[in-house]
Amino acid sequence: MDGPGGKIMHAELMIGDSRVMLADMFMESDVKDPHSAGVTTVNLHIYHRNVDRLWQQAVAAGARVVMPLDDQFWGDRYGKLRDPFGHSWGLAFKSKLSKAELERKRQEAMAAMGGGAQP
Numbered sequence: 001m002d003g004p005g006g007k008i009m010h011a012e013l014m015i016g017d018s019r020v021m022l023a024d025m026f027m028e029s030d031v032k033d034p035h036s037a038g039v040t041t042v043n044l045h046i047y048h049r050n051v052d053r054l055w056q057q058a059v060a061a062g063a064r065v066v067m068p069l070d071d072q073f074w075g076d077r078y079g080k081l082r083d084p085f086g087h088s089w090g091l092a093f094k095s096k097l098s099k100a101e102l103e104r105k106r107q108e109a110m111a112a113m114g115g116g117a118q119p
Contacts, residue, residue, distance in 0.1 A: 015046060036085030043080075045090040051077055055091055063089065073109035075102050 003009030007024035025033045034040035048054045049054075055069045062084040069079030075095030082088055096106070 020044075034088075040086055040088050043088045043090055045092065047076075047092050047094050049093065050092040051079075051091050055079060055081075058089065058091065059114070073105040075105065 001008070001010040003024065003026070007026070009023055011022045013022060013112075021099050023031050025031060025036060046054070051069065058081055059065065063081040065079070066082050066088070067078075067080035069077065069091065072078045075097040077093040077095070078090060080088065080090050095102075
């Protein structure tokens with residue numbers, strides 16, 4: 001839906017079977033972007049079977065890397081981006097590690113963080 005001055009008043013983005021509603025910033029209303037508000041309180045999180053390709057696409061479109069995409073101790077391949085409008089995105093591939101493997105990785109991560117093995 002077009003808005004005044006060529007702005008977008010309402011648009012919808014389909015991700016799988018989910019709908020994300022978008023709009024341009026309107027200073028005269030409560031619709032603002034994170035840059036103008038000075039903060040974002042939302043992290044959009046997407047699991048995708050080809051997270052590396054999705055990551056590259058987002059970076060090519062102007063997203064800034066906040067946390068590099070990597071294999072994380074909790075089992076997911078995960079990274080965090082900030083889009084050009086200031087929104088925070090977590091992109092991940094859901095791991096199929098066993099509970100024992102996840103616990104071993106968690107113990108290693110806690111030890112590496114200086115906390116030693118955690119119960």
